[in-house]
Amino acid sequence: SVLFCLDFDINQRANGARLYRLHDDMWFWNSAETCAAAWQAINEFTDLFGLELNEEKTGSTNILTGSSDGQMDEVQGLPSGDVTWGFLKLDTTAGRFIIDQTKVDAHIDELRLQLDACKSTLDWIRAWNTYGCRFFTTNFGSLAKCYSRAHVDAILSTFRHIQQVLFPELRGGVVARLKEMLAERFGITDVPDAYIYAPVALGGLGLQNPFLTPYIYRNKMPEDVGMSMDRFLEGEKLEYDVAKKAFESPDQQFDDFDDNGQSCPDFMDVEDESAFLSFEEYTRQRERTLAGLRAAFNDISEEPLPKPLEPSKALSGLLPELPEDWYSMKPYEQWICLQHSKEMVARFGGLVILEKGLLPTGVMEMLQQSRFQWQG
Numbered sequence: 001s002v003l004f005c006l007d008f009d010i011n012q013r014a015n016g017a018r019l020y021r022l023h024d025d026m027w028f029w030n031s032a033e034t035c036a037a038a039w040q041a042i043n044e045f046t047d048l049f050g051l052e053l054n055e056e057k058t059g060s061t062n063i064l065t066g067s068s069d070g071q072m073d074e075v076q077g078l079p080s081g082d083v084t085w086g087f088l089k090l091d092t093t094a095g096r097f098i099i100d101q102t103k104v105d106a107h108i109d110e111l112r113l114q115l116d117a118c119k120s121t122l123d124w125i126r127a128w129n130t131y132g133c134r135f136f137t138t139n140f141g142s143l144a145k146c147y148s149r150a151h152v153d154a155i156l157s158t159f160r161h162i163q164q165v166l167f168p169e170l171r172g173g174v175v176a177r178l179k180e181m182l183a184e185r186f187g188i189t190d191v192p193d194a195y196i197y198a199p200v201a202l203g204g205l206g207l208q209n210p211f212l213t214p215y216i217y218r219n220k221m222p223e224d225v226g227m228s229m230d231r232f233l234e235g236e237k238l239e240y241d242v243a244k245k246a247f248e249s250p251d252q253q254f255d256d257f258d259d260n261g262q263s264c265p266d267f268m269d270v271e272d273e274s275a276f277l278s279f280e281e282y283t284r285q286r287e288r289t290l291a292g293l294r295a296a297f298n299d300i301s302e303e304p305l306p307k308p309l310e311p312s313k314a315l316s317g318l319l320p321e322l323p324e325d326w327y328s329m330k331p332y333e334q335w336i337c338l339q340h341s342k343e344m345v346a347r348f349g350g351l352v353i354l355e356k357g358l359l360p361t362g363v364m365e366m367l368q369q370s371r372f373q374w375q376g
Contacts, residue, residue, distance in 0.1 A: 006045045014038045025057070027085075035060065036077035059083045063095045086139030096225075097147065099140060099154050101161075107136070108165050115166075117375040121181060125207050128174060133208040136162070143217045146300040148225040152218045159210045178207060192347050194340035199333055201323050203353030209336075216331050220304030232296040240282050247276045309334040315341050318351050 003021065010019045014034050020027045028038045039060075046053055059081030083090040087104055088097040111131050118124040140155050141147060163173035170176035175196055183189045198204020222228075286293050311319060311326055315338065319326050326334070337344075337351055344351055 002049065006042065009045060010038045010041050013041045025085075027083075032062065032078070039078055055079075056081075057084070061090055061092050063090075064092055086141060087136070088139075088141050097141065097151070099151075099158055101158070104136070104158055104162070105165070108162055111162075112166055113375055121178075121185065121205075124181065125178070125205055129206070129208040132162070132166075132174070133210045137210065137213065142303055143214070143221065144301055144303050145222055146225055147221070149218060149221040149223050152214045152221050155214045156211055156218075159214075162210075174207070178205075192340075192343050194343040194347065195353060197336050197340060198344065198353060199336065202351060203348075212335055213332055216306045216335060217304060220306060222300075225300055228296045228299045232292050235292060236283065236286070236290070237279075240279055243282075244276045306331045309338055312338065312341070314345075315351075318345070321350055321352050323352075 003024065007019050007021060010028070011017065014028075014030065014037050017028070017030045017034055017038065019038065026042070028035060030038070042053070045051075058079040060078035061083050082100075084100065085097070087100050087107075089100040090096075091098045111127075114127045114131055115124060118127050136159070137155075140158070141151075143152065167173055167177050170180070172179070175193060178196060179189075179191050182191050194204070196205050196207045197209060198206070200206040308327060309331065318341070322329075322337075329337075341351065344353065
């Protein structure tokens with residue numbers, strides 16, 4: 001409720017501009033002058049309520065156009081530092097968020113500490129799934145279209161880098177390390193990838209593959225994220241040119257406008273028929289009035305939906321043994337089954353590695369839900 005007062009104050013002092021806030025993390029974008037007014041309001045608010053700002057997390061930047069010479073003037077009244085979210089940093093030149101490899105490297109060392117401290121194989125898998133996969137994936141941002149395919153490629157490249165740093169002597173990365181652990185602890189040297197990646201519900205170890213989810217979405221991401229907005233801007237300029245031409249040549253445009261012989265409608269009867277509003281005036285309220293802009297914004301803001309995988313002919317006969325319907329499964333689980341089905345059938349006789357009655361699901365669920373003891 002206290003921070004709601006800040007939301008309202010900025011809204012009033014920044015000409016109705018919106019503050020985007022997630023708990024106590026805040027982002028604001030607009031013209032330099034409006035951003036400076038919002039930043040001043042934030043500082044006055046924190047002084048009034050006795051709050052403190054985390055200086056390490058404050059920053060500002062200008063987005064340069066493609067025609068800029070690369071120089072950026074510092075805006076007075078705004079904090080210095082990078083604009084960040086998670087492991088993302090706003091790149092001024094590119095005008096988009098990129099992965100901050102410095103932050104990633106710092107957390108690779110922390111991940112190594114957590115993995116080395118695990119006393120059991122299941123704890124090691126859980127630490128990898130939670131930290132090595134989910135934590136990094138979350139901090140790389142959602143896979144919305146606005147990030148473009150280049151961002152997905154950067155995520156895949158970063159996960160390769162993470163595994164190369166963690167397991168420099170192993171070509172197979174995390175899977176090779178887990179197989180090595182199983183050989184050391186249990187003397188088993190021929191563990192198939194299918195068993196390692198298969199979900200716990202199928203009797204597998206359930207190790208998460210960090211590459212798979214980005215890969216599933218990759219082809220659904222646009223290569224040029226600006227195409228939707230470019231189409232809108234081109235259409236907007238065309239509409240402006242048509243309206244301007246109609247204004248400047250009303251007799252040609254409205255000869256048949258009505259049955260009274262009037263050559264132009266009432267809204268064309270202005271004092272200065274030669275002065276049509278400028279393009280800047282025409283577009284000044286586009287955010288409030290144009291449905292086309294909203295449609296373009298929604299298009300690049302949405303997360304693409306991966307196409308459901310159709311089971312292969314060989315896999316179709318094995319679907320009845322699955323614990324849930326194929327089309328109810330998540331795309332990740334479908335890919336795991338499709339990729340490793342031949343190996344699972346060859347080694348275990350089907351997709352289900354352990355029969356339901358033999359699988360200690362209660363113990364597995366208890367281990368998964370128990371509080372994990374992180375080090376540090």
